[in-house]
Amino acid sequence: MLNAVRNIPWRQLGYVCLGLIALVGIGMLMGLVKKKDTAQICASMKVVVEGKETFIDQHDISDLVNTKFGNIVGKPLNEIPIDQIEKALMELPYVSSAEIYTDMDGILQVIVQQREVVLRIVNKVGKEYYIDTKGAKVPVTLKYVPHVLVANGNIREGYEKPLDTIQTQLVTDLVAIVEHVKDDPLWSNQIVQLYVDDKQDIEIIPRVGTQPLIIGSADKLAEKLARLEIFYKNILPKVGADAYEKVNVKYDGQIICERRDGWILDSLQIKLKMK
Structure with missing residues (x-):
């Protein structure tokens, strides 16, 4: 009998008992928290709008929530339709994501991420819209004008509804050009506008120089762009702007x-050594 008692792994048994006690304690704590959440009232709503743009602000989000779902503050937390509020926020054309949760203090946390636009399109009939980083069309608003390149001219593609996708190769090329030059120290500063001529060729309107730069497509x-750099470094200084x-x-x-004084063309054949 004494040997049997001695052979019992008391240390391991103690660990098991402590583990069981901890599990019971966690279960009781979770039950208390759940009961508190069920009865807890929403103390306030905190809205955070993230992103580099300012199409919308905290007041816009708060007004939308209170208009569509009533005054949230003062409601029991378990009666707040979080999923429906998130869905309503995602229907805004300027919102790319929305997350809502409640904290231990009864505060409804609303975190909204704005869309980031890269290009403003003005098509041939004057219809305007933005293109965001995901290739979606975003409507123009008078409230905020982002600092992005503008493309205009003979652009046929229009705008039907928010978040439509790009439909033509031309607009795809315009976006590709913007994405390509945005981090380039030379061209991000040199390009002030993109223009589409009657032949559907894309032209760069430069900051330095008076002549449009025809690149055709992306x-x-x-x-x-490497050939244009050669023009600026080796040709323009010799002939004048x-x-x-x-x-x-x-x-x-x-x-x-193409010379200004007539139809004379200087065609310079070059070979580029890409480094």
């Missing part, structure tokens, strides 16, 4: 410069 964009009416780099291996 195909082989890096090579085209007003020597050419247009500069065209849409064709492989060429810089075609």
Whole structure:
């Protein structure tokens, strides 16, 4: 009998008992928390709007919630339709995500992430809209004008409803150009506007120089921009800023410069060594 008692693994048995006591304690605590949540009243609503844009603010979100769902503050937490509120916020064209939860103090936390736009389109009939980083169309608002490039001219693609996707290769190319140059120290500063001519060629309107720069499309964009750099560094200083009416780099291996004094074309055949 004494040997049997001695052989009992008391240390392991103690660990098991402590574990059981801890589980019971956690269960009781969870029950108390759940009971508290059921009876707890919403003390306040805190709205956080994240993102670099300011299409909407905290007041817009608070007004929407209170208008569609009544005054949230003072309601029992278990009666607040969190899923429905999130769905309503996601229907706003300027919101990319929404998260709502309640904390231990009874505060309803509302976190909204805004969409980030990269380009403003003004099509051939004057219809305006933005394109965001996910390729969705975002409506223009008078409340806020983001600092992004504008593309106009002979752009046929229109705007039917918020968050429509891009429908044409032309607008896809315009967005691709913006995405390509946004982190480039030279071209992010040099390009002030994009223009689409009657031939559906994309033109860069530069900050330095008076001549539009014809690139055609976003195909082989890096090579085209490299040829334009050659024009600015090696050609423009020699002929002057007003020597050419247009500069065209849409064709492989060429810089075609159209003179202002007539139909004379300077076609410069070049070979680029990409480093």
